[in-house]
Amino acid sequence: MSHDTDAAADTVQIPLPELQALARRVLLRQGLSQAHAEAMARTIVAGQRDACQSHGVYRLITCTHSIRSGKVDLQAEPVLAPASGAVVRVDARHAFSPLAFERGLPALLQAARTHGLGALVINRCFHFSALWPEIEAITAHGLAALALTPSHAWVAPAGGSQPVFGTNPIAFGWPRPGPYPFVFDFATSAIARGDLELHRRAGTPLPPGCGVDAQGRPSTDPVAIAQGAMLAFGGHKGSALAAMVEVMAAALIGDWTSAESLDFDAGAGAAPCHGELLLAFDPERLSGQAPAQAQARAETLFAAITGQGARLPSERRYAARERSLREGATVPRALYAEILALAG
């Protein structure tokens, strides 16, 4: 239980194994099965380790809220169907998603190795996590990965004013030599839903272009936007990508859109419930070359980016990870106290 504190920044440093144990304890106390608690704690602690505050231990609080809605199955074992060609399907049975991903991962890796590419379809999951932990779990095996998932319908299409899309993240990864793959993971909304909430609580305006009010007028007021709609990043192109996420990670995989998820939620404020699509690609099979040759070409690309002082996505996250592995994860003191209280 020894950990340093940083009074000035009002944070505490918690060793990662201790944080994992704490997260697990909170989740078990909420009634989750051992397997779900372990998988969720891994995802949540990875977020805190990488200084992703919105997807770190703060999620213990939002997951608790989701659980209190009564909609989440806390014990359901994911059901992995026999692979159909290159398609692997896991039915999460209205439980949280991380365990379903872990149960489907080996079959996805095998499908990609066997066929050159493979798809992992996760159905009927409550989704609260970032996508990059799953992307990294795939790139760790030398495969490229793409992941898409809807959320709740909060985002209006370009040219419209009524919410249709979720924040609909797109994540991509490519294995690199060394521990850190090329990974990005971003919402197709102009801002994250969490940022909207933070601005609403703080009473501060959002940057222009993030949303419209209930009458469809551009607004920077987080309260007005919450009553109206958020907007996609990048105008009609971002809006098209948000639509693609709905089509590919809902219609294509036979699961709910962000609108269906929000309907099901019915004001409970729980995590969205829908599916997720992950694709894995074997560079050796797709390039027809030795993996080292494909990697070398990508490294030349990355060097052309970093060599001019531009950042690769996830660089800050990896720097935070290095620090956390040495010094423990940094957690705001007030949040840490809340979580300790949840742990009982």
Add this chain to the structure above:
Amino acid sequence: MSHDTDAAADTVQIPLPELQALARRVLLRQGLSQAHAEAMARTIVAGQRDACQSHGVYRLITCTHSIRSGKVDLQAEPVLAPASGAVVRVDARHAFSPLAFERGLPALLQAARTHGLGALVINRCFHFSALWPEIEAITAHGLAALALTPSHAWVAPAGGSQPVFGTNPIAFGWPRPGPYPFVFDFATSAIARGDLELHRRAGTPLPPGCGVDAQGRPSTDPVAIAQGAMLAFGGHKGSALAAMVEVMAAALIGDWTSAESLDFDAGAGAAPCHGELLLAFDPERLSGQAPAQAQARAETLFAAITGQGARLPSERRYAARERSLREGATVPRALYAEILALAG
């Protein structure tokens, strides 16, 4: 040879079969094989039919320029390798891409039907076309499709000032009831390369955010941006997508990046030479449902977009197609004269 003219708009209306014959004649006269000329003319006339001026018969002029560079093989038959799992590979052998796509399409469709999803890798092609004709050729068979391709390195990464990425288009399609699928096809650069050229010729400034000068300072001057770099759309998110296109449609498929393509061009100003990646997905296999059920969910999504007065991507293109099918394709009179001259 009868066609109406519209003196006021200084355009001519050319029946589509006549335009196809004219395009074919131009291409044959340049030394292309019958098979290449047919495939390229189909792509080019489809662009003009849909009022995509930058990818219509104007491409006959740019293709002629590419041919004069001496780099393009005008006769090479694409070589389709035996499918390796769900991966289909066509070597275009430094010829133009449309014939390579046509030769690979049946095997891609079969791979997607057999395995649930499939990849078509086109290698060593000169690429001048939009991606949507290929997307539509896949959705016509009831499959979803995603296509990516690099170009020439003209676009700086977010936070940088030196070109690394191409205009790197991403195109997606989903089959709908009726003749018109859901399709988008956009450059990940803030503007198309063709728009930069048009502004340069016209001496008009670009909108802010499209590029930087050679010193990396934001600029709206098309001459300064041509000497500096274009920018990706949507800031760091668009830049991440542009990087993904390089990784997936170059490193992953064992072909050239936009930087390698530009090096090879060595100032000739020819079409870029690299690979292309197309993915096809079988909704029945991925949804585990009847195709009609997956389609119905997508139609509900599209109705929520159009029902609030927002547009679906490609709507204007389809409206132009309807007109062209009735009245012939609209071609600027001066351009038509240039093409007639090329046809001899």
